[in-house]
Amino acid sequence: MLVNQSIIKDIKAIIDQSRDKAIRAVDHERTQMYWHIGKRIFEEEQQGKDRADYGTFLIKYLSEQLQPEFGSGFSTRQINLYRQFYRTFENVHTLYAQLSWSQYKLLLSVDSQDKREFYIAETIKNNWTVRQLERQIYSSLYERLLLSNDKESVLAVARNEKQPSDAKEIIKDPMYLEFLGLKREASYYERDLESAIITHLQEFLLELGNGFSFVARQKRIHIEGDEFFVDLVFYNRILQCFVIIEIKTTKLTHQDIGQLQMYVNYYDRIEKLPHENPTIGILLCANKNDGVVKFTLPEEQKQIIASQYKLYLPTEKQLLDEVNKELDIFEEKDGTNDIK
Structure with a gap:
């Protein structure tokens, strides 16, 4: 009896799509968990902020209590990362489901809110992988676009708030x-x-x-x-x-x-x-x-x-020197430092 072979292809596609959705859902829940852990740690630190080195003691204590039961994801380094994650994205009401935990970890290395917003918008718009996001951050895409554009235009294009009118x-x-x-x-x-x-x-x-x-x-x-x-x-x-x-x-x-x-x-x-x-x-x-x-x-x-x-x-130094040189030129022309 002949069977339409396209059914195999279709079912495999359904399986792959479902697996991808499940992996993304699990990763999003994990990301949410890390954010809430970081939030709880920060709240506890605030209660003991008058005690010297309380934050360091708290992180060490939590690791000693949690790591034996839950594994290396709760080392002092990782718990510090969860705290940093919450502090960096403290004002975000909903974490982006399109971003994985690995992408959020990369974004923690970005040193300004404007840059983070830019890379988040571009990642979501272009469906960047972790590797692609890493490459764009390390090649300083944001700074390179700033060399010929103002900050507001760069962010507006990334957010799809405007379409580029100039190459x-x-x-x-x-x-x-x-x-x-x-x-x-x-x-x-x-x-x-x-x-x-x-x-x-x-x-x-x-x-x-x-x-x-x-x-x-x-x-x-x-x-x-x-x-x-x-x-x-x-x-x-x-x-x-x-x-x-x-x-x-x-x-x-x-x-x-x-x-x-x-x-x-x-x-x-x-x-x-x-x-x-x-x-x-x-x-x-x-x-x-x-x-x-x-x-x-x-x-x-x-x-x-x-x-x-x-x-x-x-190198990071070469790039920073070049960017700062160009920004200084813009400041001299405009008489402002608005793009920093």
């Missing part, structure tokens, strides 16, 4: 491509970097930002008998436009900018539909001179963006 609101400079696994001391041909990006396309889309989808590699275009090849073509559904990426492994020149401008013009005049927005061109380069970019392009243009790529994540 610079979502495209980062620099872009970190450490996931490609290329050694920074080696020299590469442009095709090597392009091939590595295609191999790690999912990670590259994550680094590009929200709303990107891949369209073509080495897209051939004909202009009155001449052939040209565009390195990478994407589409952004949020900005509703094509995004062309040209890769340059050497220092950026004005000729490179002119070539990309030609590709952008071609897509605007040939490929773009009437309801779509103007094409965006990104020059992904190893080294760039912002002055060359500025004087090669018309003032106030928003279609061509030069973004430097780096093959490794910076």
Whole structure:
């Protein structure tokens, strides 16, 4: 007797979905438990706040009483973590079911409420895994977006309170491509970097930002008998436009900018539909001179963006130095320190 084989596929999908829901439900209950434990510890500390070192004594005492029965989840380190969890999210009425305990632990390392709100909103919106959230925090996505945008815009876009109207609101400079696994001391041909990006396309889309989808590699275009090849073509559904990426492994020149401008013009005049927005061109380069970019392009243009790529994540000190340098420049221009 013949059986429709799709039934096996359907039942397996039902089982997998149910398992995932059960795991998420259990994890959410565990997260709620840790929050309430932290709350109870904090309340007890407040009653004994006049006694020196009472908090330290309390944590140690709780661990001695709970760990033999409930295991290593109640070591002094873990109990301290539950207390910190409650203190960090003390004003949250409902913990987000979309976030796992592992993601909440990562968020405890984020040192400001604005940054935490940003990463929470982006995690929920993009359904980031723990690994993806970790990578975005350690690559300082929030700070990198702040370098070309104000804090309110960055948070509003993350919360879906506004749609980005300018490519610079979502495209980062620099872009970190450490996931490609290329050694920074080696020299590469442009095709090597392009091939590595295609191999790690999912990670590259994550680094590009929200709303990107891949369209073509080495897209051939004909202009009155001449052939040209565009390195990478994407589409952004949020900005509703094509995004062309040209890769340059050497220092950026004005000729490179002119070539990309030609590709952008071609897509605007040939490929773009009437309801779509103007094409965006990104020059992904190893080294760039912002002055060359500025004087090669018309003032106030928003279609061509030069973004430097780096093959490794910076140290924390390097990143903080760079961010602080840029923030100081903004303060000098604005006469304020509102973005800190």
